[in-house]
Amino acid sequence: MLLAVLIFCGCKKEDKIADGAVLLEQERYIEAQEKFQEAVDERENLGEAYRGIGICQWEQENYQEAASSFGAALDHGAEETATIYNLLGICEMKMGNPERAAYYFENGRAFPDAETELLKEMAFNEIAAYEEMEDYSSAKAKLEEYVQKYPDDERAAKELDFLKTQAPKGPDTDGGAQTSGE
Numbered sequence: 001m002l003l004a005v006l007i008f009c010g011c012k013k014e015d016k017i018a019d020g021a022v023l024l025e026q027e028r029y030i031e032a033q034e035k036f037q038e039a040v041d042e043r044e045n046l047g048e049a050y051r052g053i054g055i056c057q058w059e060q061e062n063y064q065e066a067a068s069s070f071g072a073a074l075d076h077g078a079e080e081t082a083t084i085y086n087l088l089g090i091c092e093m094k095m096g097n098p099e100r101a102a103y104y105f106e107n108g109r110a111f112p113d114a115e116t117e118l119l120k121e122m123a124f125n126e127i128a129a130y131e132e133m134e135d136y137s138s139a140k141a142k143l144e145e146y147v148q149k150y151p152d153d154e155r156a157a158k159e160l161d162f163l164k165t166q167a168p169k170g171p172d173t174d175g176g177a178q179t180s181g182e
Contacts, residue, residue: 016035016036016038016039016042016044016049017035017036017039017044017045017048017049017052019035020032020033020035020036020039020049020052021052023035024052024055024056027059029056029059029060030056030060032052032056033052033053033056033057035052036049036050036052036053036056037049037053039052040053046072046073046076046077047073047074047076047077047078047079048073048078049073050069050070050072050073050076050078051069051070051073051078051084053069053073054066054067054068054069054070054072054073054084054087055087057069058087058090058091061094063090063091063094063095064091064095066087066091067088067091067092067095070084070087070088070091071088080111081111081113082108082109082111082113082114082118082119082122083108083113083118084108085104085105085107085108085111085122086104086105086108086118086121086122086125088104088108089101089102089103089104089105089108089122089125089126089129090125092104093125093128093129093132098128098129098130098132098133099129099133101125101126101129101132102126102129102130102133105122105123105125105126105129106122106126108122109122109123120150120153123142123146123149124146124153124155124156126142127139127142127143127146127159130142131163136163136166139163140160140163140164140166143156143159143160143163144160147160
């Protein structure tokens with residue numbers, strides 16, 4: 001009898017990921033993260049659940065945790081997208097890892113889902129990563145390509161003027177990016 005009542009009442013299992021997405025849209029990041037975590041705890045669509053957690057953490061500027069969650073999302077089958085790679089790159093920059101950031105920005109631009117504005121953002125972010133590594137020759141070369149592709153970007157033109165004043169440091173000089181020996 002109880003089973004029949006439940007069926008006719010239309011009672012269904014709560015969709016924690018959908019609920020988390022609604023809360024995320026409402027910018028209620030802590031509550032959204034809790035919903036996504038419930039989905040993880042119940043082993044419900046792990047890739048999407050971890051991606052949701054990562055976005056919540058990113059929005060709260062918890063970059064190390066966000067990077068870990070985005071990695072878990074990819075490990076659990078979330079679709080690799082330009083957006084996730086851009087967010088991972090930003091996390092790595094915020095954590096002081098420009099080499100890894102450059103990797104994510106460069107590789108993220110290869111995904112077919114990337115729209116023009118996202119491609120532009122990732123290209124500029126990659127240049128910033130090379131600057132952070134003090135690899136000014138690579139940054140300058142990439143920025144020259146960028147300015148050619150996006151000639152109306154005044155910010156990039158100013159940055160190119162700045163890079164022209166920097167001593168050439170890069171992989172072919174003594175002042176290039178350091179390696180960790182890994």
